[in-house]
Structure formats: C-alpha cells, structure tokens
Amino acid sequence: xxxxxxxxxxxxxxxxxxxxxxxxxxxxxxxxxxxxxxxxxxxxxxxxxxxxxxxxxxxxxxxxxxxxxxxxxxxxxxxxxxxxxxxxxxxxxxxxxxxxxxxxxxxxxxxxxxxxxxxxxxxxxxxxxxxxxxxxxxxxxxxxxxxxxxxxxxxxxxxxxxxxxxxxxxxxxxxxxxxxxxxxxxxxxxxxxxxxxxxxxxxxxxxxxxxxxxxxxxxxxxxxxxxxxxxxxxxxxxxxxxxxxxxxxxxxxxxxxxxxxxxxxxxxxxxxxxxxxxxxxxxxxxxxxxxxxxxxx
Amino acid sequence: xxxxxxxxxxxxxxxxxxxxxxxxxxxxxxxxxxxxxxxxxxxxxxxxxxxxxxxxxxxxxxxxxxxxxxxxxxxxxxxxxxxxxxxxxxxxxxxxxxxxxxxxxxxxxxxxxxxxxxxxxxxxxxxxxxxxxxxxxxxxxxxxxxxxxxxxxxxxxxxxxxxxxxxxxxxxxxxxxxxxxxxxxxxxxxxxxxxxxxxxxxxxxxxxxxxxxxxxxxxxxxxxxxxxxxxxxxxxxxxxxxxxxxxxxxxxxxxx
Numbered sequence: 001x002x003x004x005x006x007x008x009x010x011x012x013x014x015x016x017x018x019x020x021x022x023x024x025x026x027x028x029x030x031x032x033x034x035x036x037x038x039x040x041x042x043x044x045x046x047x048x049x050x051x052x053x054x055x056x057x058x059x060x061x062x063x064x065x066x067x068x069x070x071x072x073x074x075x076x077x078x079x080x081x082x083x084x085x086x087x088x089x090x091x092x093x094x095x096x097x098x099x100x101x102x103x104x105x106x107x108x109x110x111x112x113x114x115x116x117x118x119x120x121x122x123x124x125x126x127x128x129x130x131x132x133x134x135x136x137x138x139x140x141x142x143x144x145x146x147x148x149x150x151x152x153x154x155x156x157x158x159x160x161x162x163x164x165x166x167x168x169x170x171x172x173x174x175x176x177x178x179x180x181x182x183x184x185x186x187x188x189x190x191x192x193x194x195x196x197x198x199x200x201x202x203x204x205x206x207x208x209x210x211x212x213x214x215x216x217x218x219x220x221x222x223x224x225x226x227x228x229x230x231x232x233x234x235x236x237x238x239x240x241x242x243x244x245x246x247x248x249x250x251x252x253x254x255x256x257x258x259x260x261x262x263x264x265x266x267x268x269x270x271x272x273x274x275x276x277x278x279x280x281x282x283x284x285x286x287x288x289x290x291x292x293x294x295x296x297x
Numbered sequence: 298x299x300x301x302x303x304x305x306x307x308x309x310x311x312x313x314x315x316x317x318x319x320x321x322x323x324x325x326x327x328x329x330x331x332x333x334x335x336x337x338x339x340x341x342x343x344x345x346x347x348x349x350x351x352x353x354x355x356x357x358x359x360x361x362x363x364x365x366x367x368x369x370x371x372x373x374x375x376x377x378x379x380x381x382x383x384x385x386x387x388x389x390x391x392x393x394x395x396x397x398x399x400x401x402x403x404x405x406x407x408x409x410x411x412x413x414x415x416x417x418x419x420x421x422x423x424x425x426x427x428x429x430x431x432x433x434x435x436x437x438x439x440x441x442x443x444x445x446x447x448x449x450x451x452x453x454x455x456x457x458x459x460x461x462x463x464x465x466x467x468x469x470x471x472x473x474x475x476x477x478x479x480x481x482x483x484x485x486x487x488x489x490x491x492x493x494x495x496x497x498x499x500x501x502x503x504x505x506x507x508x509x510x511x512x513x514x515x516x517x518x519x520x521x522x523x524x525x526x527x528x529x530x531x532x533x534x535x536x537x538x539x540x541x542x543x544x545x546x547x548x549x550x551x552x553x
Contacts, residue, residue, distance in 0.1 A: 108360075177397035181459070184353060185410040185466055186387035195409070200400060 051272020099167025
C-alpha cells in the first residue's frame with residue numbers, strides 16, 4: 001500500500017499554537033487600535049460639539065469680563081499666539097543649533113554623553129519646574145513682574161530640550177552616504193549641513209517643532225507662574241511687559257477662580273477654540289513638509 | 298598594450314596609514330599615470346579602498362587616522378598644511394559603492410557641485426547639467442525628466458548620475474570605489490564602457506573586488522595584500538604573467 005493515497009494535502013492549514021497566537025494577537029491589536037481611535041475622536045467630537053456651535057465673532061474678538069456675562073477671549077487668543085511666536089523665535093534657532101552641534105560637531109567624549117543625558121532629562125521635566133525657574137529669573141532676579149516676555153522665554157526653555165533632541169536625532173538619521181557624497185564634491189561642512197543634512201532631516205525637525213508648538217500653545221503651568229492669569233484687557237497689545245494670560249490659562253481660570261455667571265459656557269467655548277487652533281497649527285506646519293516631499297519624491 | 302609613456306599624475310611615496318593602532322597601509326609607493334585607468338585589486342581589508350580615500354582625503358573624516366609619507370598630485374603634496382581640502386576634492390571626484398544621489402531632482406543633483414563652488418547663472422548651470430549628463434551617457438534617458446527626483450531612477454542610472462555629478466565640477470581625477478558592486482551585470486557593463494570613454498579626459502583610479510573587471514577595463518593593475526603593494530604592472534602583464542607568486546595565487550582564485 002502506498003501512503004500517497006491516504007496522505008492529506010501537505011499544504012493544508014495547521015492549527016498549531018503559533019497560528020492561533022498569531023490570529024489572537026492580530027485581533028487584539030486591531031481591537032485596541034480601534035478603541036483608541038474611537039476614544040480620541042469621541043473626545044475631540046465632544047469638546048468641539050459643546051463649544052463650536054456657540055461661537056461667534058464677538059466671543060472670539062471680545063474682551064474678557066470679570067463680573068458680567070458675555071465676556072470674550074480676544075486678548076487671550078492674541079496672547080496665546082504672541083507668546084507662542086516669541087517662544088518659537090527663541091527656541092527654534094537655539095534648539096536647532098544645539099541639535100546640529102550634538103549631531104555633527106560634538107566630540108564623542110564622556111562629557112558630551114553626560115550633556116546628552118541632561119538634555120534628555122530636561123525634556124521630560126514637568127513644566128511647572130520651568131515655571132518656577134521663570135519666576136526665579138523674571139519675577140525675582142530681574143523684577144519685571146508677570147509679563148509676556150517672561151512667559152515666552154520660560155516657554156522657550158521648556159521647548160528647547162525637545163527641539164534639541166529632535167534635531168539631533170533627525171540629522172543623525174540622514175544616511176552617511178549623502179554626507180560623503182557632498183563632501184566628495186568639495187563642499188564645506190556648513191554647505192553640507194545647509195544643503196543636504198537640514199533639507200533631508202526637515203521632515204523630522206518640523207514634526208518636532210509641530211509637537212512643541214502644540215504643547216506650548218496648550219501650556220498653562222509655565223504661563224500662570226510667569227505671565228499671570230490676567231491680560232492687559234485690550235486688543236492688539238504688543239507690549240512685551242503686559243501680563244500675558246493665554247487661552248489655556250484662561251480656561252483654567254474661568255473654571256476654577258472666575259465669578260462670572262457664564263463661566264461654564266466660556267470654558268466650553270474656550271476649550272473648543274483651543275483644540276481647534278492646535279489642530280490648525282499641526283496642519284499649517286505640515287504644509288512646508290508636503291511641499292518638500294513633493295519636490296524630493 | 299598602450300606603449301605611450303604617459304605622464305605620472307599621482308605620486309605616492311612611502312605612504313603609511315594607521316587607524317589607531319591598526320597599520321592599514323605599509324610603505325606604499327607607486328606612480329599613477331594620467332589619462333588612464335588604474336585598478337586596485339585584492340582581498341577584503343587589504344587596504345585598496347583606504348588608499349583610494351587618501352587621494353581625496355576622505356580618510357580625514359575617520360577619527361584616529363594617521364598618515365606618514367607623501368601623496369602628490371601633479372607635483373603638489375596634498376597633505377601639506379596649505380592644502381584646502383575642498384579645492385582638492387573638487388579636483389579629485391569620487392563615485393561610491395552604493396549609488397548615493399541626493400533626494401533632489403536630477404538637475405539639482407548635477408548642479409549641486411557647481412553651485413557649491415559659486416556658479417549661479419541658470420544658462421551656465423543648464424549647460425553644465427547637459428554636458429555632464431552627456432559625458433555620463435545618461436542625457437538621452439533623462440533629458441525629459443530633469444525635474445524628477447533622482448531616487449525614481451534605477452540603480453544603474455543613479456550610479457551614472459553620480460558619475461555625472463562628479464564630472465560636473467570638472468575634476469582631473471575620478472575615483473571609483475567598487476562603483477559597480479551594487480549593480481546588475483548590464484548596468485555594470487555600461488559603467489565599464491563609460492569608464493573607457495572617460496579615461497581620455499580624466500585619470501581614473503578604481504577599486505574593484507572583481508578581477509575580471511580590472512582585466513577588462515584597466516590599463517594598470519595594482520595588487521594589494523595586507524596593506525602592502527604586492528605587484529603593480531600593466532594589466533595585461535599582471536594577469537598573464539604575474540611576477541609574484543601571491544599575485545598568481547590570487548588571480549587564479551586560490552584565495553581571496
């Protein structure tokens with residue numbers, strides 16, 4: 001008797017432990033993934049649903065009120081952007097310069113390794129610590145009180161380690177072959193950094209800037225301690241020495257301290273605006289990335 | 298065999314190179330003639346790529362490299378203090394093992410070098426791009442796609458693009474570091490044909506682990522072993538009638 005007649009198809013599915021584990025794992029990953037997405041989208045939807053329909057120009061543009069109903073958030077939105085822009089203007093060049101230094105110039109010594117650990121540590125320090133540092137520097141040492149410039153600089157310090165780290169990692173991820181190609185054509189180190197390393201690393205760097213910008217826009221602890229919980233109460237106040245409460249701070253303020261009767265509504269609308277703007281920032285920062293990608297594809 | 302007594306362009310004299318404690322090149326002395334193809338062959342780790350990279354000082358980038366002896370190009374010592382490495386590398390172009398075009402358009406890849414060295418005018422750049430691509434036998438394939446990313450082309454085309462990019466800065470010498478080892482046989486053949494054409498204008502020094510390639514394309518061949526030059530001869534002579542027993546063992550495939 002030959003075995004051939006009775007042999008089953010040698011490619012037939014086996015139901016061993018590995019196959020079952022594989023399916024189980026795939027299922028669990030799918031489930032968790034879907035749950036997470038539904039949760040995040042639900043949260044976004046809830047926040048936007050409560051606030052967005054109530055929005056009107058007078059709220060977005062109006063001045064906040066201390067006692068009566070119907071206060072707006074105009075100066076607070078303005079302060080949010082103003083503080084954000086100043087802090088980015090300070091932290092992007094410094095962070096990128098430090099990141100480029102660490103990636104390209106720093107010698108491989110123990111001291112530099114230690115610096116790197118410090119940068120990493122600073123990146124995960126709670127923001128309130130930077131707030132306290134801001135107080136010590138601006139309110140006590142320099143004695144200028146709670147100001148926009150104090151808040152912006154403290155915020156820049158908060159973002160600096162993250163930007164440094166992201167820049168360093170992105171530059172280091174550029175293939176060595178490209179760097180060698182550039183050097184072999186007779187480029188200087190600066191030319192290579194400017195024309196090859198940064199353009200190729202731009203994707204990662206902008207993602208980093210985007211994350212820090214979003215975080216800075218929503219940051220409250222640092223601002224409360226260094227820029228205060230009130231605004232100067234007028235629109236388009238470009239003075240660096242005005243008190244500079246931002247939207248995120250205002251949200252905290254009306255929810256916990258304010259005595260206006262419609263605090264709940266203001267909080268809901270502010271939250272919606274805050275979330276909306278952070279989403280917008282993410283999209284706006286990605287436009288140069290898309291353009292860059294289209295050019296290099 | 299070419300009996301034309303061509304002039305020496307690269308003069309290497311008693312060159313020793315160390316990576317930290319490792320003695321990578323030992324007392325290397327040779328004269329490389331101009332407007333010809335010189336091939337470096339030998340087993341992995343024999344120092345052939347290291348020697349190639351001393352010619353455009355790419356070894357400078359490896360920390361712990363120490364060099365003794367003399368390397369002169371056209372009579373000028375390239376390791377003397379007054380040498381500007383950027384100017385040297387402009388005159389000594391290099392093509393690498395892996396095609397490494399920048400993630401930019403074909404045009405910007407070629408124009409990269411000239412722009413580094415201060416050429417700005419569009420008309421001038423257009424001209425350089427076209428002549429470089431023509432010299433690299435790539436113009437007809439890419440002339441309609443100059444704005445397309447270099448990464449969308451095949452490996453063989455990318456490597457010819459890299460050759461065109463090296464030519465665009467008008468070098469005297471072209472170093473090819475196993476430039477075909479990542480390519481398929483047909484692309485390899487095209488690069489070899491290209492090298493044959495280019496040697497009329499450029500001095501080519503190539504490292505290859507492929508002995509047949511050295512035999513096919515080069516005028517002179519140098520055989521390295523453990524950081525030493527074992528034999529330097531006209532290619533035909535080296536392959537048909539090697540002087541050294543070790544050369545014979547290597548080219549007959551007994552080791553390596």
